[in-house]
Amino acid sequence: MEKDYIIVGLGLAGLAFTEELEKHNKSFVILDDSSQNASKVAAGMFNPVILKRFTPVWNGKKQIDLAIPFYKNLEEKLNKKYIHYVDIYHILKSVSQQNDWFSASDKPILSDYMISKIYPNKNTQIIAPFGLGKLINTGKIETAALLKDYKLLLQGKGNYSDESFRHKDLKIQENFVEYNKITAKKIVFCEGFGIKKNPFFNYLPLNEAKGELLIIKAPDLKIDYMLKASVFIIPLEKDLYKVGATFNWKDKTIKPTKEGREELVKKLNSVIKIPYTIVGHLAGIRPTVIDRRPLVGIHPKYKNLAILNGLGTRGVMLAPTMSKLLYQNIEKNKVLKKEISIARFS
Numbered sequence: 001m002e003k004d005y006i007i008v009g010l011g012l013a014g015l016a017f018t019e020e021l022e023k024h025n026k027s028f029v030i031l032d033d034s035s036q037n038a039s040k041v042a043a044g045m046f047n048p049v050i051l052k053r054f055t056p057v058w059n060g061k062k063q064i065d066l067a068i069p070f071y072k073n074l075e076e077k078l079n080k081k082y083i084h085y086v087d088i089y090h091i092l093k094s095v096s097q098q099n100d101w102f103s104a105s106d107k108p109i110l111s112d113y114m115i116s117k118i119y120p121n122k123n124t125q126i127i128a129p130f131g132l133g134k135l136i137n138t139g140k141i142e143t144a145a146l147l148k149d150y151k152l153l154l155q156g157k158g159n160y161s162d163e164s165f166r167h168k169d170l171k172i173q174e175n176f177v178e179y180n181k182i183t184a185k186k187i188v189f190c191e192g193f194g195i196k197k198n199p200f201f202n203y204l205p206l207n208e209a210k211g212e213l214l215i216i217k218a219p220d221l222k223i224d225y226m227l228k229a230s231v232f233i234i235p236l237e238k239d240l241y242k243v244g245a246t247f248n249w250k251d252k253t254i255k256p257t258k259e260g261r262e263e264l265v266k267k268l269n270s271v272i273k274i275p276y277t278i279v280g281h282l283a284g285i286r287p288t289v290i291d292r293r294p295l296v297g298i299h300p301k302y303k304n305l306a307i308l309n310g311l312g313t314r315g316v317m318l319a320p321t322m323s324k325l326l327y328q329n330i331e332k333n334k335v336l337k338k339e340i341s342i343a344r345f346s
């Protein structure tokens with residue numbers, strides 16, 4: 001089989017790069033072994049404001065401006081809805097935080113998202129004595145459904161293989177690579193935390209963070225917005241909500257844990273007063289980098305090998321922009337900015 005590209009990994013990174021290839025009529029095959037699942041368990045939120053500090057996310061607005069048409073295009077292609085604009089209400093913890101909210105929301109870069117007003121809490125089931133700040137133009141992407149449908153589409157076209165990529169079997173030639181029966185001009189690794197097993201790129205400093213989420217059923221909660229306190233509460237359907245997420249830098253497994261569950265329950269109980277039932281518990285590993293920037297670029301020694309990784313906590317917003325930049329770098333020799341290029345670690 002001869003292809004332009006082999007892609008290893010079908011999370012948000014692999015999907016976004018595949019879309020870039022489709023746009024440019026390149027042929028490809030994707031291999032994925034479901035060993036990682038960050039993109040499938042993700043809450044899928046897009047929000048260009050860092051709510052811990054009320055500061056803008058690095059290039060957040062630009063990323064969203066590119067991401068929304070990207071996901072819209074996928075909606076058309078797959079004939080399904082994945083984008084949901086949902087406001088966020090942030091529970092304020094003190095008078096000083098109320099003041100911080102006002103000063104941040106006055107800044108031009110944030111004023112498209114943060115409403116310059118404190119909303120009194122009207123929902124008696126929620127604990128918020130200092131009121132709430134409201135964010136607009138935010139939302140969520142249904143990443144699990146999108147990836148499932150996208151995989152089916154690729155399978156239908158014969159472009160997808162459910163298998164584990166064995167790096168030791170890759171043969172690197174001057175102008176192409178060979179892997180089993182596939183010959184391709186390039187190979188792009190989009191492995192998320194799977195990068196740890198990649199001998200070509202595992203020198204890159206990933207500082208991965210495991211995250212756990214609960215799915216709860218809370219018929220009396222009745223919120224149709226995302227609520228941010230010490231945890232996020234994200235409405236799903238039929239009285240279900242996603243609650244999360246934890247950050248754990250030690251545990252490298254994708255198994256949900258008792259500790260993760262207890263932490264989330266404790267935090268959730270400090271936000272809502274009503275009874276709920278836990279109906280699901282998910283975990284995944286965020287491919288976070290020590291400097292909190294993506295890992296994009298061509299291998300310093302092997303010119304046919306490239307990487308798209310390090311999407312960290314914001315894969316939804318980052319993947320479309322980073323895949324575009326990687327494609328231009330590979331195909332058009334467009335130099336990547338140092339802040340995202342893997343050259344910063346050589």
Ligand SMILES: Cc1cc2nc3c(=O)[nH]c(=O)nc-3n(C[C@H](O)[C@H](O)[C@H](O)COP(=O)(O)OP(=O)(O)OC[C@H]3O[C@@H](n4cnc5c(N)ncnc54)[C@H](O)[C@@H]3O)c2cc1C
Nearest residue numbers: 009011012013034035036039044045165192194211315316
């Ligand atoms: C609990 C949690 C909540 C999150 N919430 C949000 C959120 O609200 N918004 C947001 O933007 N981001 C969120 N994230 C972060 C987001 O999920 C990640 O940034 C993003 O999913 C990373 O995508 P990826 O494609 O790089 O990695 P992954 O999704 O991990 O995909 C990597 C793929 O590569 C495959 N793979 C790896 N090695 C091999 C191999 N050797 N052979 C074959 N296949 C291989 C894996 O099976 C996997 O399918 C969250 C993450 C977690 C864990």
